[in-house]
Amino acid sequence: MSFAALGLNSTLLQTLNQLRYEQPTPIQAQAIPVILQGIDIMAGAQTGTGKTAAFALPIIDKLIAKPANPSDKKQLAALVLTPTRELAQQVYNNFCQYADNTQLKIEIAYGGASLTPQINRLKDGADILVATPGRLIDLMFKGVVDLAKLEFLVFDEADRMLDMGFINDIQRILKYVPEQRQTMLFSATFDQSIFSLSKSLLTEAKLIEVDDRNTAATNxxxxxxxxxxxxxxxxxxxxxxxxxxxxxxxxxxxxxxxxxxxxxxxxxxxxxxxxxxxxxxxxxxxxxxxxxxxxxxxxxxxxxxxxxxxxxxxxxxxxxxxxxxxxxxxxxxxxxxxxxxxxxxxxxxxxxxxxxxxxxxxxxxxxxxxxxxxxxxxxxxxxxxxxxxxxxxxxxxxxxxxxxxxxxxxxxxxxxx
Missing domain, CATH: 3.40.50.300 (P-loop containing nucleotide triphosphate hydrolases)
Incomplete structure (x- = not known):
């Protein structure tokens, strides 16, 4: 199967060709068409299987298809929450790669770094924000981030966010997110806490598991x-x-x-x-x-x-x-x-x-x-x-x-x- 067969637009296909992405991985092949249809998903995939592209590509595809915003300040349309700074950086870099041939503005925010530079970068808004939960709340408190127009919400490595005790932050953030949105939950492992969380996050979601649940990488x-x-x-x-x-x-x-x-x-x-x-x-x-x-x-x-x-x-x-x-x-x-x-x-x-x-x-x-x-x-x-x-x-x-x-x-x- 090719990426073109998944329904991605020509701009993204050109970028993927430049990045030498030849064929989608199993998680990409199953998740991308579902996300393009606007359906919530709960996806399980081992680390290293290309799950970032599985949600980043369809989000970018849908955002560049929207009419241009006449306002000077961009309205945040997509939010990706990650448990750690390192993962936030990785996801941010991938988004920047995939959106290279577009006009989308992508920003990152995480704790352990000065708040002021992040505030300055977000003053004019952003299309996509990759953030850790605690720092996102800081920015919301400062009035820099507004989630009122959010269309896409992604929880990457949701199992780790629960392990690290972010559930209260997540629940707090959800109060400021529109009910009409598309939500994606990605996790390498599934347990009862993940399924419990999914009930409060997802609506008529599709469950995607490309491997047997909680399995180690076969290679x-x-x-x-x-x-x-x-x-x-x-x-x-x-x-x-x-x-x-x-x-x-x-x-x-x-x-x-x-x-x-x-x-x-x-x-x-x-x-x-x-x-x-x-x-x-x-x-x-x-x-x-x-x-x-x-x-x-x-x-x-x-x-x-x-x-x-x-x-x-x-x-x-x-x-x-x-x-x-x-x-x-x-x-x-x-x-x-x-x-x-x-x-x-x-x-x-x-x-x-x-x-x-x-x-x-x-x-x-x-x-x-x-x-x-x-x-x-x-x-x-x-x-x-x-x-x-x-x-x-x-x-x-x-x-x-x-x-x-x-x-x-x-x-x-x-x-x-």
Whole structure:
């Protein structure tokens, strides 16, 4: 199937030809015609399958078909909400690429950056805005963003927005969005919370699932090594060094853990950078740029910070620590094996993480058999009671993390606009 067969106009087809987009991916082939018909959709697709183009292309198509607005100030017609700054940047860049041959004005807004420049860019309005929920509310409070004429509302990686506790922000934003609109909800994983959210967002929506629900990318080889906790860093550096891997994305659970791991890997002679929520946007951008350019071999990241990292040629992902939420495993390994390429996902599992591995296996309905790597076999003489206590503590922390979280600060409660 070609993009022309999906009903896109000639301007977009010319742009796609320039970008060397030859055939639509499954999610694009199924979602684009539905969106062009004006139907709400709830779409499930693995990361790296081209879902941004699946909603960006039909939105641009419909906006450029509208009569030109005679007003000097553009009225916001499309809003895309993302959970993280990095994902917002990725989606914004894709929109700019696809709208290159049009007169559409596309803007971006996210937290962690100065508010004033974003206000100045939005004073004359925009056709399309890509934003994180918290910063969007800031701009609405300032009177810079008006959602009264909104036609298209997109929730990208809606599962992550719920995990990060954005539900109150989402509900607040919805109060200022017209009831007559087209809404699109995209998620890599589906659970009951997503379906509950969809009932308040969508009207007579079409459900699109191009893969079995909550499945990992099929072109990613998954390898699990059982290893003692205190030898994980040693094994990580050994794998990267002995196999001469040049671009490796490594996941930890905490910011402090990411910082500590990076420091030790640098001592091992591996150029390493860190990206997490405590880093300024400038430092995060610089670290990501160095990683993409090959200046550093390893990028250590937390789950939230890594959302939106899109490197098509990235081949290696290491789960240094297993995530508390099994769904995050799917998102992690989905950073590799993108755009039809193959990838390798290495997972390091210590004794007290076995229950987390079991949760992942249940979610995937797939056995991930741990293996031992010569020279890094687990030591059976370690204190058994310590392992049991550690496992119990991990379970308690996992339950605490799974509880809904309220966003910090009370300012949002007193805002009026």
């Amino acid at each position: 990613v080889e998954q390898i699990v090594y059982q290893v003692d906790e205190d030898r994980k860093r040693e094994l990580t550096s050994y794998l990267i060094g002995s196999k001469n891997w040049q671009q490796v994305l490594i996941f930890t659970r905490t910011k402090q853990g990411a910082d500590n791991l990076a420091k030790e890997m640098i001592k091992d002679g591996i150029k390493t950078q860190v990206i997490h929520g405590d880093k300024t946007q400038g430092r995060r951008d610089a670290a990501l740029a160095d990683f993409k350019s090959g200046e550093v071999r390893a990028l250590v990241a937390t789950d939230v910070a890594a959302r939106g990292i899109d490197i098509q040629q990235l081949q290696y992902v290491i789960n240094y620590e297993l995530p508390y939420a099994a769904e995050d495993y799917i998102h992690r390994i989905g950073r590799t094996g993108r755009a039809g390429n193959t990838g390798i996902a290495i997972t390091l599992v210590s004794e007290d993480e076995n229950y987390l591995l079991e949760d992942i296996e249940v979610l995937l309905d797939q056995r991930l058999a741990p293996q031992w790597l010569a020279g890094y076999e687990p030591d059976p003489t370690k204190n058994t009671n310590k392992r049991k206590n550690s496992r119990a503590a991990e379970k308690r922390r996992a339950k605490q993390r799974a509880m809904p979280k309220k966003r910090n600060g009370n300012k949002s409660k007193t805002r009026k606009f």
